[in-house]
Amino acid sequence: MxxxxxxxxxxxxxxxxxxxxxxxTVTLVDGVSFSVEKGRVLGLIGESGAGKSTxxxxxxxxGRGGARITGGAVTLNDTDIxxxxxxxxxxxxxxxxxxVAQSAAAAFNPAHRLGEQVIExxxxxxxxxxDDAEARALHLFRILGLPNPETFGRxxxxxxxxxxxxxxxxxxALCPNPELIVFDExxxxxxxxxxxEVLAAIKHAIxxxxxxxxxxxxxxxxxxxxxxxxxxxRHGKTVEYGTTRQIIEAPGQDYTKALVSVxxxxxxxxxxxxxxxxxxxxxxxxxxxxxxxxxxxxLTLPKGQTLAIVGESGxxxxxxxxxxxxLLPPSEGRITFDGQELPKALKGRSKEQLRRIQxxxxxxxxxxxxRQTVREIIGRPISFYEGIHGAKKTERVRQLLDQxxxxxxxxxxxxxxxxxxxxxxxxxxxxLAAKPELILCDEPxxxxxxxxxxGILKLLLKLQEETHVSYVFITHDIAIVRAIADSVAVMHRGxxxxxGPKSQALSPPFDAYTDLLLKSVPEMEIGWLERVLATRxxxxxxx
Amino acid sequence: MAAAPNPAGPVDxxxxxxxxxxxxxxAGLAAPHSSASARGPWRRFLQRSPLxxxxxxxxxxxxxxxxxxxxxxxxxxxxxxxxxxTTYLGQSATPQAVAxxxxxxxxxxxxxxxxxxxxxxxxxxxxxxxxxxxxxxSEQIGKRLGNSLxxxxxxxxxxxxxxxxxxxxxxxxxxxxxDKIINVVSLAAISLPEFFVGYLLIMVxxxxxxxxxxxxxxxxGMGFFDRLSAIALPxxxxxxxxxxxxxxxxxxxxLNVMSSAYVETAELKGLSAFxxxxxxxxxxxxxxxxxxxxxxLAYLVVGVVVVEVVFVYPGMGQYMVDAVTVRDMPVVQAxxxxxxxxYIFLNMAADLxxxxxxxxxxxxR
Numbered sequence: 063m064x065x066x067x068x069x070x071x072x073x074x075x076x077x078x079x080x081x082x083x084x085x086x087t088v089t090l091v092d093g094v095s096f097s098v099e100k101g102r103v104l105g106l107i108g109e110s111g112a113g114k115s116t117x118x119x120x121x122x123x124x125g126r127g128g129a130r131i132t133g134g135a136v137t138l139n140d141t142d143i144x145x146x147x148x149x150x151x152x153x154x155x156x157x158x159x160x161x162v163a164q165s166a167a168a169a170f171n172p173a174h175r176l177g178e179q180v181i182e183x184x185x186x187x188x189x190x191x192x193d194d195a196e197a198r199a200l201h202l203f204r205i206l207g208l209p210n211p212e213t214f215g216r217x218x219x220x221x222x223x224x225x226x227x228x229x230x231x232x233x234x235a236l237c238p239n240p241e242l243i244v245f246d247e248x249x250x251x252x253x254x255x256x257x258x259e260v261l262a263a264i265k266h267a268i269x270x271x272x273x274x275x276x277x278x279x280x281x282x283x284x285x286x287x288x289x290x291x292x293x294x295x296r297h298g299k300t301v302e303y304g305t306t307r308q309i310i311e312a313p314g315q316d317y318t319k320a321l322v323s324v325x326x327x328x329x330x331x332x333x334x335x336x337x338x339x340x341x342x343x344x345x346x347x348x349x350x351x352x353x354x355x356x357x358x359x360x361l362t363l364p365k366g367q368t369l370a371i372v373g374e375s376g377x378x379x380x381x382x383x384x385x386x387x388x389l390l391p392p393s394e395g396r397i398t399f400d401g402q403e404l405p406k407a408l409k410g411r412s413k414e415q416l417r418r419i420q421x422x423x424x425x426x427x428x429x430x431x432x433r434q435t436v437r438e439i440i441g442r443p444i445s446f447y448e449g450i451h452g453a454k455k456t457e458r459v460r461q462l463l464d465q466x467x468x469x470x471x472x473x474x475x476x477x478x479x480x481x482x483x484x485x486x487x488x489x490x491x492x493x494l495a496a497k498p499e500l501i502l503c504d505e506p507x508x509x510x511x512x513x514x515x516x517g518i519l520k521l522l523l524k525l526q527e528e529t530h531v532s533y534v535f536i537t538h539d540i541a542i543v544r545a546i547a548d549s550v551a552v553m554h555r556g557x558x559x560x561x562g563p564k565s566q567a568l569s570p571p572f573d574a575y576t577d578l579l580l581k582s583v584p585e586m587e588i589g590w591l592e593r594v595l596a597t598r599x600x601x602x603x604x605x
Numbered sequence: 606m607a608a609a610p611n612p613a614g615p616v617d618x619x620x621x622x623x624x625x626x627x628x629x630x631x632a633g634l635a636a637p638h639s640s641a642s643a644r645g646p647w648r649r650f651l652q653r654s655p656l657x658x659x660x661x662x663x664x665x666x667x668x669x670x671x672x673x674x675x676x677x678x679x680x681x682x683x684x685x686x687x688x689x690x691t692t693y694l695g696q697s698a699t700p701q702a703v704a705x706x707x708x709x710x711x712x713x714x715x716x717x718x719x720x721x722x723x724x725x726x727x728x729x730x731x732x733x734x735x736x737x738x739x740x741x742x743s744e745q746i747g748k749r750l751g752n753s754l755x756x757x758x759x760x761x762x763x764x765x766x767x768x769x770x771x772x773x774x775x776x777x778x779x780x781x782x783x784d785k786i787i788n789v790v791s792l793a794a795i796s797l798p799e800f801f802v803g804y805l806l807i808m809v810x811x812x813x814x815x816x817x818x819x820x821x822x823x824x825x826g827m828g829f830f831d832r833l834s835a836i837a838l839p840x841x842x843x844x845x846x847x848x849x850x851x852x853x854x855x856x857x858x859x860l861n862v863m864s865s866a867y868v869e870t871a872e873l874k875g876l877s878a879f880x881x882x883x884x885x886x887x888x889x890x891x892x893x894x895x896x897x898x899x900x901x902l903a904y905l906v907v908g909v910v911v912v913e914v915v916f917v918y919p920g921m922g923q924y925m926v927d928a929v930t931v932r933d934m935p936v937v938q939a940x941x942x943x944x945x946x947x948y949i950f951l952n953m954a955a956d957l958x959x960x961x962x963x964x965x966x967x968x969x970r
Contacts (some may be wrong), residue, residue, distance in 0.1 A: 122873055155875030168866035173888035173964050183874040220965050 066139065066274050067121060067242055068097040073133030074116050074125065074298075090116050090129055091298040098242065103268060103275045105289030105306070107282055107321070109511035110482075113298035114278045118244040121276060122159050123151045138242070156183035160235035164247040166227035170219040176230050177215020184238040195237065202233040205270055206263040225256035229263050236267055243268075243275045249284060253374035253538065254582040261287060261584075262595055280511060282321050283584035286310050287591035294318050306588060320513055322586060329523065331548040331564045335364040338398075339532050340386070340500060345395030347385050355381045356392070357557045363500070363549070366530040370547035370564075372537055372579070378556040379536045383502045386534065387421060400499065417447045420493035424505040426485035430477045436463070436488055437473045443495040462491040465528070466521060483514035487521065494525065503535045507542065519546055540583045544568065552576050656966050660957060667953045671946060675727070678941040679720050682934055689736050689932040710736060723938065732939035737931050742939045745924065750943065752823060753913070753920035756836055757905040760843035765898055768848050772855025773882075776863065791849030803842045803915040810838060820917035839916045843909065847901040854897035858890040865889075892959035899955030906951075907944045 074091040091113040098104045106114040116129055120136055123143045135142045143154050155161075160183070163169040170179060180202075181195035190198065196215070203211035206229040219227060228248055235243045248264065249257040265288050268275055279285050285292060285306075292309040294301040294317065302315045313319045340363040347356040356378050363369040373379045384390040386397060388408035397404045399418070405411050420443075423429040430439055440459045444450050450458065460470055466487040477485055486506055493501050503522070507515035523546060525531065535546060543550055543564070550567035552560040554575045560567055572580065581594055651658040690706040691698065707713055726733060732742035771791075775784040794802070811819035821835045862868065863886055871885040910922030917923070921940055928936035960966055 119873075124873060126869070152875040152877070155873050157875060161870070161873045163866060163870065165866060169870045171867040171871070171885050171889070173962075174884075182876070186874070186876055186880070218964050218968050221968065 064100070065097045065137075066100045067276075068137040069117070069120065069134065070095045070137070071134040072117065072120060072131070072136065074113070074120065074129050075132045076125075076127070076129045089298060091120075093134075094293075094295070094298070094300055095134075096293055096300075096303060098274050098276065100241070100274055101272045102291065103277055103289045105285035105292040106276060106278045106295060107280065107285050107292060108295035108301075109280060109513065111297070112295040114280075114295050115246050116298075117295070118246050118276050118278045119161070121242060121244055122155050122161060124155070153187065156240075157187040157189060157238050158240055159242045159244065160238065160240040162228075162231050162235045162243060162245045162248050165251055166231040166248075167219065167224055167251075169231060170227060172219055174218075175215065176217050176219060176222070180215065180230065180234040180237050183234070187238060189238045198239075199233060199237055202236050202267065203230075205267050206230075206233055207259065208233075223256075225252055225260055228252060228260050232260075232264055232267060236271055236273065239271070240273060243273055245275055245277045247279050250279065250281070254540075254584075255374060255578055257284075258582045258584075258591070258594065261591060264288065265591065281584065282310070283586045283590075286586060286588055287584060294321065310586060310588060328544055329546060332364065332367050335367065335549060335563060337365045338362040339365040339400055340369075340534070341396075341398040342382075342386070343396045343398065345382075345385060345392045345397065347381060347390055347392045349390075354393075355556050356385065358395075359553075359558045360395075361551055361558065361561060363532055363534060365499075366526070366532055367548040368526065368533040368535055368546050369549050369551060370535045370537060370543040371551045371553060372540065372543055373553035374538060374579075376555070377553040379553050380504055381556075382553070383421070383504050383534065383536055386502060387419060413447065417443075417496045418499045419502065420496050420498040420500070421502045421504065422486070422489050422493050422506045424509055426482070426489045426506075426509075427477055429489060430485065430492075432477050435474050435476055436480075439477075439488060440491045440495050443492060447496050458495070459491075462495055465494065465525065466491045481514075482510050483517060486510065486518055490518075490521065490525070494529070494531075497529075498531060500532045500534065503533055505536055505538070508537065508539065515542075522546065540568075540580060552579065652969070655969050656960065659960050659966060663953055663956055663960070667949050670949055674945040674949070675724055675942055676720070678938055678945065679716075679723065682938055682941075683716060685932075689934065692932045693736075723935075727939070727942060732942075733935040735928075735933055735936050737928070737933040737936075742935050745936070746921070746939055746943065748825075749919060749921045749924045752918065753906060753909060753922065755823075755832070756839055756843070756909065756913075756918065756920060757902070759833070759836060760840045760847070760905050761902055763840065764844040764848050764851065764901070767844070768851035768898075769855050769894070771848075771852045773859060775852070775856045776859045779860065787852065791852050794845045795849035797845075799842055799846045800911050800915050802845055803838070803912055806838050806841055807916075822917055822919060824919075836918070839909075839912050839918055842912050842915075843905060846912075847904060851894075851897050851901050855890075855894050858893040859886060862886045862890045888962065891962040895958045895962075896955045899951045903948045903951040906947045 072091055072094045073089065076088050076090055077085050078088050079085050094113075094117060096104060106117060108114050116126070119126055119129075120131055121138070121143075123131070123136065123146070125131060131144055134144075136144050138154065138158060143151065146154065170176065177196070177199060180199045181192070184190050184195040184198070185192060189195075199215055200211055203214050208214050208226055208229055214222075214226075214230070222230070228251075232243075232245075232248065245264065249260050252260060261284065268288075277285055277289050282292075289306050291304065292306050293303045294309065294315070296317055302309060302313065302318045304314075309318060310322060313322050340361075342359060342361040345356060345359045346354065348354040359378075359382060361369065371379045371382060381390060385392050388404070388406065388411055391406040391408075397406075399415070404415060408416075434442075437456065437459055440462055441455050444455050444458050456473075459473065463469060463472060468484060468487055468491075472480070472484070472488075477488070480488065489506075506522075507518050510518065519542065522533065526533065533546075535542070537543060547564045549563050550561070551558055552567065552575065559573055560576050567576075568580070581597075584590060647658075689710070690703045690712075693706065694702055704713075711719065723733065730743055732746065734740065735742050735745065738745075771787050775787045778784045797805075806817075807819050810817040817838050818835050819838060821837075821839050823832050823835050827835075859882075863882075868881060868885055871881045876885075906921075909920060910926060912918070913920045913922040914926060921943070925937060925940035927933075928940065
């Protein structure tokens with residue numbers, strides 16, 4: 063079959079302007095070559111900074127944020143689109159090659175109706191008449207399983223949910239009948255239960271329309287469901303390129319092997335779960351406007367163990383953490399910590415009570431003062447809680463840096479000079495500096511790449527062994543729960559739907575929601591998506 | 606469901622939206638309407654048609670604000686030291702003569718009575734009689750206000766398109782020479798006090814080159830073009846003063862929108878640069894730009910006191926300054942109230958435009 067898109071020796075550079083230094087040219091992508099046939103899907107996979115989005119956008123001859131394509135060729139149907147002029151490039155974009163962004167919520171213009179935006183490119187490129195375009199949009203809304211397809215186009219972006227927007231974005235890309243679609247992490251921002259629907263819709267639509275696609279993601283399990291071929295990227299270079307089966311089942315490179323096996327830490331749960339450190343008793347909470355976000359939640363966490371709280375966005379899991387810390391006083395119920403009832407509000411708690419419960423956040427960089435060095439960030443709780451200053455404090459900071467497997471050389475760095483994983487490690491050290499008995503971890507790994515996240519999880523487990531600290535670990539990722547939890551709580555719409563030791567909570571019989579949640583987590587297995595969808599169809603037919 | 610519909614429901618997404626102004630004032634506005642009796646129906650109305658509800662709220666708030674301002678103006682002037690009678694009669698006046706004049710002007714009656722009478726008259730467009738000239742204040746103000754608006758109108762006519770245009774030009778040449786020149790010059794203009802700019806213009810154009818008229822006095826029966834030539838220098842001064850602020854705001858608002866993901870989407874659809882700016886960027890930059898334009902329009906009407914005095918232009922500002930020097934209270938009160946009304950009205954208009962420009966409010970969930 064003839065190649066639709068051929069990328070050869072692609073080289074992309076950008077100029078960065080570090081403050082106080084001369085501008086530097088950075089190579090984002092170096093010597094990458096691949097090709098896509100008509101009707102096939104190529105998965106581009108790698109960590110953040112691997113250059114996968116940059117490569118994807120090169121198929122539209124577009125450089126984001128000052129990135130420049132400085133070498134190689136991007137050939138679409140025997141034309142090198144890099145040599146086209148401005149209007150030539152415009153006639154490719156939105157007509158022959160379309161783009162689906164990671165965050166559809168940001169990528170749709172809030173001022174216009176969805177339908178208009180979906181058919182805009184088709185009309186502007188004079189690919190079809192308005193009537194035809196509207197008919198096609200309706201058809202696409204149907205295949206993508208959008209609710210009320212007839213009236214869907216009349217809605218504004220803020221009037222539909224995130225999953226629906228992502229599907230509308232796919233419809234927008236498919237509408238002009240392009241030859242190639244670039245999907246840039248189209249399901250990353252979605253909850254797992256929504257992700258599976260969008261994934262199925264995208265796959266179905268690609269098959270229906272015989273469009274070729276580049277599918278960019280950091281999640282190998284997701285790309286295994288949708289791609290025919292996979293290219294693994296790291297630091298802008300190709301690591302491995304082959305068919306999906308080859309990459310998943312017989313990876314050749316160490317890096318690929320690590321990616322494939324990333325979700326395989328597992329730890330048996332603690333046998334004795336009897337002495338609680340934290341007891342949450344029938345807690346309800348609402349926000350200022352009277353909207354109730356937690357309904358009657360009761361949980362216990364045994365000393366020195368890990369309680370994982372799982373749920374989708376909006377399930378109330380982060381709110382529960384705010385209630386435990388006292389940031390949001392509960393409207394009903396009690397919280398008991400180490401045998402003593404905690405005052406509801408932060409203000410009523412003693413310094414000692416505050417010291418014993420610490421927090422780690424999802425976004426380490428927004429949780430740190432960018433103008434403080436690592437020494438100041440970690441040292442602050444030491445002087446605040448224990449009044450230790452000077453050389454003794456520095457000594458403690460050194461010890462903590464040692465514990466988080468970072469050396470002395472980081473003492474005087476600023477957060478901006480650290481990688482994402484290092485920042486999260488510093489945040490962990492800051493929590494540890496207070497010598498807490500309980501650390502609340504609010505999705506500490508979800509903003510990190512899989513391999514980095516794995517390192518953080520291992521560190522947390524090691525620290526638990528050394529210091530016997532207890533964790534409340536909030537996450538939406540079942541794989542993490544399997545890896546680190548002793549007991550598991552599943553939350554849905556502000557209610558606790560399941561709670562118990564891991565072995566019980568994650569084995570059948572399940573309640574309906576936990577079942578859905580568990581079955582929606584992509585597995586590193588080709589054909590998993592079809593299998594799950596087939597089971598669902600059978601079940602709904604059975605009903 | 607137990608979760609009662611929350612009053613800020615349809616407005617909530619705004620907190621993350623473009624105009625902090627709208628969400629902010631909404632928070633303030635929830636209070637007067639949340640009395641027990643109004644709660645149910647008002648809340649339902651707010652949910653069903655938030656746009657109409659917000660417009661009504663805005664109007665009600667403006668009226669309440671104007672009422673509060675009228676109290677403050679009356680009270681403030683009442684509290685001023687010195688009075689008309691002593692100023693008028695001089696230091697050597699007998700207590701009897703002062704008392705006579707006070708009785709004559711009705712100043713011996715209680716403050717509340719006088720306030721109610723004044724407000725009642727003001728609502729009907731009657732601001733009483735000037736103590737100094739014995740003329741009807743409304744008649745005088747009618748003429749003066751016309752002159753002030755004439756000046757403001759031409760200043761706005763030149764400055765708004767110029768500011769928006771220069772703002773767009775600065776965006777087009779962002780961080781390049783034209784952008785930098787526009788920025789430096791506008792910053793210089795905003796940094797110079799307006800009386801200085803005014804005198805500078807007089808010195809250069811009226812004194813040295815003699816191409817402009819000074820003083821900028823206009824009178825009844827003056828021809829339209831004579832008037833235009835008379836106000837050339839004050840208009841130029843005002844334009845220089847308000848231009849920079851609007852220009853910088855336009856630049857910032859458009860830059861903010863141009864860096865958004867939906868503009869990238871438009872670009873990746875292969876749309877032309879013009880369509881991207883006109884259809885995808887402009888509608889989302891309206892609210893902040895309109896706000897700053899309204900503030901500057903208000904300044905053009907209200908803040909021209911100094912410019913009018915410098916150019917001896919017979920507008921509201923000069924009328925007010927003259928009245929203050931002779932303690933002619935009805936005139937000061939009337940001017941204050943009209944200025945306040947303009948300010949409130951223009952800000953309300955900007956608010957309403959920002960609300961109407963927001964699709965989240967026009968089309969609730």
